[in-house]
Amino acid sequence: MTKVCDEASSQPPSKKRKALDESAETAETETTKTKKAGSCSKQAGSSGVRRTQSRAKLSMLPSLNLDILLEIFSHLFPIDLLHLARTTKALRNLLMRRNTSTVWKYAFTQIQGLPECPSDVSFPAWAHLAFEPVCHNCYTSNVRNISWILRTRLCSRCAKICLEDADIFDAKNNIDKYILKCVPFNDNDCRSDCRRCCLASDRKRFVQELKAHRKDRQKFVEQKMAELAARLDHALLCEDWSKALANERAIALRQIKDNRHNAISEKLLQLGYGKELDFLSDERADDVKHSEYVPFHKHHLVRHPRNLTDKVWDSIKDGLEDYMQKVRAYIERKERKELIWKRRERAALAWNKYRNVECEPESFLPNQIDIWVWDPVRDIIERPSDAEVTKDSFEQVFRGLPSFIESWQRDKITQIVHNATDTMKWISFPGISDLELATCVFTCSNNFFHSLMRCYEDNQSCLMWFPEFVHHQCNTLMQRGYGENDEELQDLDSCELLSVRSETLGFRRRQWSARWLFFDDKASRTVESILTACGMSQSAKVQQLDQEDPRLICLKCSFGAKCDGERCFFVMTWRTAVQHNVKKHFGDRQTNFQRISSLDVEEAKRLETAEQVRRLSVNPNHPQQPVDKSWRCTWCRDCSVEPGALTLVQMQKHQKRRHNRLKESLEESVDYYRAYDRPPPQPYPVKMKPRDPTVNL
Numbered sequence: 001m002t003k004v005c006d007e008a009s010s011q012p013p014s015k016k017r018k019a020l021d022e023s024a025e026t027a028e029t030e031t032t033k034t035k036k037a038g039s040c041s042k043q044a045g046s047s048g049v050r051r052t053q054s055r056a057k058l059s060m061l062p063s064l065n066l067d068i069l070l071e072i073f074s075h076l077f078p079i080d081l082l083h084l085a086r087t088t089k090a091l092r093n094l095l096m097r098r099n100t101s102t103v104w105k106y107a108f109t110q111i112q113g114l115p116e117c118p119s120d121v122s123f124p125a126w127a128h129l130a131f132e133p134v135c136h137n138c139y140t141s142n143v144r145n146i147s148w149i150l151r152t153r154l155c156s157r158c159a160k161i162c163l164e165d166a167d168i169f170d171a172k173n174n175i176d177k178y179i180l181k182c183v184p185f186n187d188n189d190c191r192s193d194c195r196r197c198c199l200a201s202d203r204k205r206f207v208q209e210l211k212a213h214r215k216d217r218q219k220f221v222e223q224k225m226a227e228l229a230a231r232l233d234h235a236l237l238c239e240d241w242s243k244a245l246a247n248e249r250a251i252a253l254r255q256i257k258d259n260r261h262n263a264i265s266e267k268l269l270q271l272g273y274g275k276e277l278d279f280l281s282d283e284r285a286d287d288v289k290h291s292e293y294v295p296f297h298k299h300h301l302v303r304h305p306r307n308l309t310d311k312v313w314d315s316i317k318d319g320l321e322d323y324m325q326k327v328r329a330y331i332e333r334k335e336r337k338e339l340i341w342k343r344r345e346r347a348a349l350a351w352n353k354y355r356n357v358e359c360e361p362e363s364f365l366p367n368q369i370d371i372w373v374w375d376p377v378r379d380i381i382e383r384p385s386d387a388e389v390t391k392d393s394f395e396q397v398f399r400g401l402p403s404f405i406e407s408w409q410r411d412k413i414t415q416i417v418h419n420a421t422d423t424m425k426w427i428s429f430p431g432i433s434d435l436e437l438a439t440c441v442f443t444c445s446n447n448f449f450h451s452l453m454r455c456y457e458d459n460q461s462c463l464m465w466f467p468e469f470v471h472h473q474c475n476t477l478m479q480r481g482y483g484e485n486d487e488e489l490q491d492l493d494s495c496e497l498l499s500v501r502s503e504t505l506g507f508r509r510r511q512w513s514a515r516w517l518f519f520d521d522k523a524s525r526t527v528e529s530i531l532t533a534c535g536m537s538q539s540a541k542v543q544q545l546d547q548e549d550p551r552l553i554c555l556k557c558s559f560g561a562k563c564d565g566e567r568c569f570f571v572m573t574w575r576t577a578v579q580h581n582v583k584k585h586f587g588d589r590q591t592n593f594q595r596i597s598s599l600d601v602e603e604a605k606r607l608e609t610a611e612q613v614r615r616l617s618v619n620p621n622h623p624q625q626p627v628d629k630s631w632r633c634t635w636c637r638d639c640s641v642e643p644g645a646l647t648l649v650q651m652q653k654h655q656k657r658r659h660n661r662l663k664e665s666l667e668e669s670v671d672y673y674r675a676y677d678r679p680p681p682q683p684y685p686v687k688m689k690p691r692d693p694t695v696n697l
């Protein structure tokens with residue numbers, strides 16, 4: 001065999017060589033002990049450390065009898081021979097000599113499964129390609145990808161420089177067509193983008209050769225194509241070999257890691273960390289991720305690919321114990337938290353039971369979160385973990401609930417009054433009773449929630465009178481994941497107990513707060529104007545105005561013209577009139593209204609009913625407007641299954657289905673109650689020609 005030993009001439013400078021040797025020694029020394037692995041033998045690895053010493057001794061080697069030398073060398077792996085050849089000039093000369101090719105050959109036979117060194121590649125170059133994980137262009141270490149067809153390893157940077165895309169060659173071009181046929185092209189293994197490319201150097205050499213074979217070009221090309229076909233077959237075999245090797249290495253490495261993992265677990269078990277280990281392995285099975293600590297199997301001391309010896313254990317023991325202590329503390333915190341939630345659940349059950357028996361369903365009541373933060377209940381919930389807490393424990397302190405509820409209601413109403421005081425511009429400081437004034441109008445700034453909760457019709461603004469704003473949904477519901485810092489408890493977002501999925505998906509109950517409410521000055525002035533039109537006192541309560549139930553026309557729309565029995569007007573209820581001014585006239589303070597004659601009200605109401613029927617007949621599939629969803633279920637109140645505000649028919653169905661209650665046995669204010677969080681449904685405005693009301697006076 002005539003091997004040209006050109007590898008040695010292309011050897012990198014010594015500084016780089018050191019990097020090579022170090023990189024050749026991977027952490028998996030155990031794997032490399034097997035002869036199959038070959039590339040990274042222990043001897044080769046340690047040579048980096050003992051270089052000077054070894055060289056001093058090795059320098060004597062060439063002076064030994066050649067047969068003895070060759071006998072010694074024949075026990076080495078190819079990579080060892082390569083390293084040896086780089087140590088001294090004498091050894092290099094010896095190992096690069098043709099007559100030592102049997103040593104190389106023998107060395108390669110020790111590598112199980114590696115296809116034979118191709119006849120056009122020298123043994124050292126073959127060893128260099130197969131076993132040295134370095135870039136063949138810049139000698140960067142840790143380049144694992146081998147292109148067996150291009151017979152090179154390239155780092156990503158050099159791949160850009162050394163490779164040429166197949167795209168740049170034109171199959172119709174005289175030279176290019178031969179390049180595409182005869183030069184080795186790699187499909188994907190050197191670069192991640194899977195493009196066909198060849199080595200620029202291969203291409204250049206081929207073009208030169210092609211030019212030299214001007215006379216027998218056809219023969220030359222055929223020969224090259226045959227060579228390429230053989231090279232491709234060989235490359236495929238090499239590919240299989242390196243894949244199998246990588247696989248074996250991965251398995252062996254896994255084994256080492258598993259052994260270490262198990263050995264460390266055993267040690268920690270002996271130190272009393274059994275519970276923590278179980279916990280960690282459950283977390284691993286459930287793929288739990290959190291920021292408190294890294295998972296056990298990912299801990300750098302655990303996953304290190306080295307068998308655990310006593311010496312190693314001594315050096316890592318403290319670090320691992322610190323880690324286990326951290327896990328222990330975490331488990332304690334977690335268990336405590338779970339216990340607290342269990343207790344809260346019991347408190348909520350006890351409260352629901354109490355509320356359903358003792359409280360008027362219509363009344364303004366705290367929800368379970370407000371109960372949890374009530375001191376006597378909070379004290380029970382936060383008792384030491386070993387204390388027993390049952391439903392009874394809560395029922396005992398519930399004797400104090402009536403006075404708590406009273407003070408809670410006062411406190412919340414005062415919050416609303418403060419809100420009003422902060423935002424109102426024209427009424428003097430209100431007291432609690434002032435909240436019932438018709439001129440006391442609130443709005444909620446959380447329009448985003450309203451659209452999600454669909455609590456207002458498209459043409460409606462959120463205008464609220466007593467008691468609607470007290471029961472307004474934004475006071476007690478919020479979107480999950482938007483935890484507000486005005487809540488006293490943590491982690492409410494993750495509590496299933498607080499979900500309102502049947503009512504508004506993605507929402508949960510919150511501790512009562514009036515943070516979104518503010519006084520609506522413009523609406524308030526509009527009411528003032530309506531009261532004037534009705535001849536009512538400015539201190540009339542909303543209930544009085546509702547009882548009066550006047551019908552009004554907007555004088556701004558008619559440019560001041562009043563009812564005269566001939567002119568057509570839109571006639572509205574007082575609430576619709578406020579909505580009208582806010583929407584249509586942007587809450588203009590100058591807008592005046594006229595109340596139509598009581599003689600026309602009957603006709604207006606008849607038209608309102610007719611209007612509803614007309615709209616329904618025009619569009620039967622459209623839900624009847626406005627939908628009268630005025631009722632809530634007493635038994636489901638504040639539970640996750642609460643269906644929300646329902647029509648009476650829906651409520652009857654719900655009671656039958658969920659509570660097995662027949663329609664006839666249902667009682668208002670017992671089984672269901674008025675949904676005060678909803679605006680009372682208003683009839684459509686109707687067109688009519690009201691008479692002049694002053695004439696009839």
Ligand SMILES: [Zn+2]
Nearest residue numbers: 135138155158
């Ligand atoms: Zn490179």
Ligand SMILES: [Zn+2]
Nearest residue numbers: 444446474516
């Ligand atoms: Zn709101």
Ligand SMILES: [Zn+2]
Nearest residue numbers: 554556557584
């Ligand atoms: Zn108007």
Ligand SMILES: [Zn+2]
Nearest residue numbers: 633635636658
């Ligand atoms: Zn119910």
